[in-house]
Amino acid sequence: MRLRPRSLRSRIVLIAGLLATSAVLLCQLAGLTVLRGWLTDQVDDRLSHFKPPDRLYEDFAGNRTPRPQPSDAALPSDYRVYFYDEDGRLLRTSLGSGNNPGPRLPQRTADLRLPTGRPTTLAAEDGPSGSGWRAIALTGPGDMRAVVALPLDTVDGATTKLLWLSLGLGAAVAVGVVTLGNAAVRLGLRPLTRVEHTAQRITDGAVELNVPVTDPDTEVGRLGTALNTMLDRLRAALHRTETSEARLRHFMADAGHELRTPLTAIQGFAELLLDEPDMPGRRRREAHALIAHNAGRMSRLVDDLFLLAKLGDTPMSHREPVDLLSLAAETIATAAIRHPHRAITLEPLATHSAGPERDLDVIETPGDPHQLAQVLGNLLSNACIHTPADSSIHVRIGAARTPTGKGLGNGRSLPPGTPVSVIEVADNGPGIKPDEALKVFDRFYRATPLEPSADNLVAGREPGSGLGLAIAAAIATAHGGRLELDNHPDDGCTFRLLLPESTTAPKDDTDEAHHDRDHP
Template sequence: MWTLRTRLVVAILALTAVGLVLADVVGAALLRGYLIDRLDQQLTSNATALARVSTAFDFTSLQLPTEVIAKRLAVDNRFYVYAPDGSLAYLMSPEADDPQLPPFAELAARGGQEFDVPSDSGPWRVAVQPALNGGVAVVAGSLRPILDTESKLNVIQVLVTAAVLLLLGAAGAAVVRLGLRPLTRMELASSRIASGDFAHRAPGPDPHTEPGRLALAMNVMLDRVEREIAARSASEVRLRQFLADASHELRTPLTSVRGFAELYRHGGSPPGPELDETMRRIEEEATRMGVLVQDLLTLAALDQERPLDRRPVDLLEIAADTIRDARARVPERKIRLMPYGTGPLMPVIVPGDDARLRQVLTNLVSNALTHTPAEAEITVRVGVSSAQGVVEVADTGPGIPAEDAPYIFERLYRASRSRSRSDGGAGLGLAIVAAIVRAHGGRVELGDEPGGARFRILLPR
């Protein structure tokens, strides 16, 4: 299979060769036509002169002087004068290679014409002119000079064509090599990328040239591929970590349940307070495991992008109900409901799934109650900002460390200082919050203000 460079050079040479051959053929044909026309003019002129001269003599009794004719006419030709009865009255310069003329009747019929006749040495051109006395004058000129000229011209054309093709092939190869240099560089870059160097890029992406635009598109594609590969690798790492953490979280309550069950089976918990405590611990671990499994199922359902039960929802009503439930569970904690911004508290209606949005507020408030000290205050704000519904949950606790902030919404992630298994929390609450808000077309933000954590939810209205 030929390379692109070879195909381009061969195509250039082939087109050039076709053009040169056509030019040579046309030039040779035009030259032949020109030479024959000039010969015809010469022969016709001589034949006309001979016809006029022949009428002044009686060919039956007078021999024309050769010297006179030779001076009057060109001596390179053959001259024939036929009497009216068809006899050859005069022949000038007879030689063995004279043309083979047709009979007198045909010559008389073709008076005023030029045509070719054969001979032993090659074709001749013949011009016939009728005389006033009824005879004919014939002048013949050999075509050998024209044929010799054509032969020499053909040789010259072949040599010139070969030289032109040779020089053009060398020049074309250099020009094509120079023109394909950007593609060659891209080929080398592609080889490096194929060998595993995904950070390498095609050099010189000039948007004003076709190879430059190709290199630019190739680099953009490689950037996207590199990002996709990095994202997939990170996703695989997160998935493996998620599976490991989920297995560990499930194994912990299962181990506790099995331990208490074995303790009871071996008689370590006789009927009474000890047995009651054992059953309570088993129930707590089972409940904890059920909550974890339910959270995992919730995330799986959100990942499948199942349609939400959208209907007009009042964020102020959800916030008030969430605060009321939290105060019922932890009456000693201080939880306030305030407007977002400077206006008064007003209903904020957004399209959404009421149950899912309640789960978002419940998770955020529960997260604040769990990971802040008893004296910390929790404030829930509801309002509107830039045509979006806003719900903000802030606390005055220790806040979230800066090194943990980028990962706080990842699944099964626990901040190193603020979250632990003893605090309750498997690291799925905020992940569920982010997934539900994203399913509603909104976003959740973590405020960077000092003095506690601040989660802000923005939902389209």
């Protein structure tokens, strides 16, 4: 059988009741002990001041019978006096009145265990049911002895009444503590009860609820605050998980869609070659060329996906000082070959300060030169594809301190004042639609330009896979930096790569003022 209380409330009430009842009973027991001792001392004081006259010893020694006493000289009714003769025998006759049985005394002095002159408690003649006696032994003339006794019925009566009073008071205290304490504990534990009910509702599925916190300075308040913090983190983790799963499903769907197009083309042309073995040589070569083109497109797409996965899961292992100026010059030369009619310039990072135009500086930063070249190449290719042929593109190199701009960003947050190396790719094309600018760094997202690109139409190029900016942002994040976008519809846009740990500090603190253009 289970005897322990099931609830915390019952345990608190039980413990409080036991403690209060025990405290009352201990106090009453101490008072009872003090009272009994004080009453016994009063009896002892009366015994010590009483002494039988010597003539009483003479009367008992002569004829064994005391001489008659006048009625007004009789002993008080509560005293009892017993005598032992010279031979040590108890005389049956005693002095004193009263119907209560006297103390139990031995028949001979040798068996008397009373120290002379010191009061001692003796049992009554009628056994344990009667009240005890307080007795003192006295020495008389010759070898006679006397025993003077007083009953303890007054002491026993007072202590008995006090004992019953203590028991009754203890029972009343126990009942009061249980009754009132239960109500007080229920009121005090009401915040904990609300926490319990809310936690049960959260367990049942209402994860959007928070635990009510009335007073954060109490134990229950601190518990509620801790639970709310834990719930917020749990909800944030669940939201991140759901968002990650949704992005993964979207990514898989986009990847499948992008891969399905070249695979369908390869399958169609392969079936065409199999179904028409007598196909003319010119058409066969065209089919082979289209198969190779779509296979290459699919291969590049797979390589981009692999690179994105590698950048997201594996930290950058290769790091060396990279000359961003030389890197930009080489990338611009490569882009000029692919887009011979495009005007691409290399400039220093501009400032608002007055004076002659500053020269290009050698800017070095630690990183992977191949990956950084890929970032710059993707940005230049993106600018050439999505802007008209007569739009100019400006590549700017320099050093600054964060914050360098107010545009959209993707990557690590850099503390204000951090020295960074900056690469900007700016154009004066139509820009990007404001609602689409928020998604330019998403995988497989292709922003619709405000104006179609004549460069693509003339070159007959197909649109990209939508992974270029995602790869560039992932490489920037792997280098501890970030990729930002300043978009200005009808006035072009600027992509800005920020790389920390620059070895060349900015010559002027106003270098970063160029980047303070407001984003729409």
